[in-house]
Amino acid sequence: MTVWVALLRGVNVGSAGRLPMAAFRAMLERLGARDVRSYIQSGNAVFRSAHTAPALEAEIAAGIAVEFGFRPSVLLRGVGEMADILAANPFAKAGADPKCVHIFFLTQPAAGADVAGLRALAARGEVFHLTDAAFYLYAPEGIGRSALAARAERLLAVPATARNLRTAEAVAQMAQDLAVTEE
Known part of the structure; x- marks a missing residue:
């Protein structure tokens, strides 16, 4: 299983x-x-x-x-996909405050993403990174205040669901723990 x-x-x-x-x-x-x-x-x-x-x-x-x-x-x-997505988070390596990091899990690669539109919406201090599996957003003023976060899915042009970094890490750890008990 x-x-x-x-x-x-x-x-x-x-x-x-x-x-x-x-x-x-x-x-x-x-x-x-x-x-x-x-x-x-x-x-x-x-x-x-x-x-x-x-x-x-x-x-x-x-x-x-x-x-x-x-x-x-x-x-x-x-489990492996979750680990890969977390490992690809560029903001973890940069020491960003985990409360400010959000991961938008993509249903498919965002080949048609409007990257220029994403850049135009980024507020001062906001930084993002896009991979085939996820859109990572560092929003130091909070995701609730971010125009970029509010419009990201539309500009990515693929369905997505976002989680803050702490939630993503906790769920990935739960999955890893469950996988270990299976071995």
């Missing part, structure tokens, strides 16, 4: 997309997931499954639509 990290987009943000984590974990188990764990209330889960990513992403999104009345985007990443 593969250990997966599920990252849901737009869950428990404001009044829309309410997804109780206990009910979400139970739904994942009904879909055949094992050893399901969730992290905070923003749609992060770690579990084992024999299904492939594309099939499982569709199953999870459809299950949420049926049980909770909305259909979020679901991105699955394996």
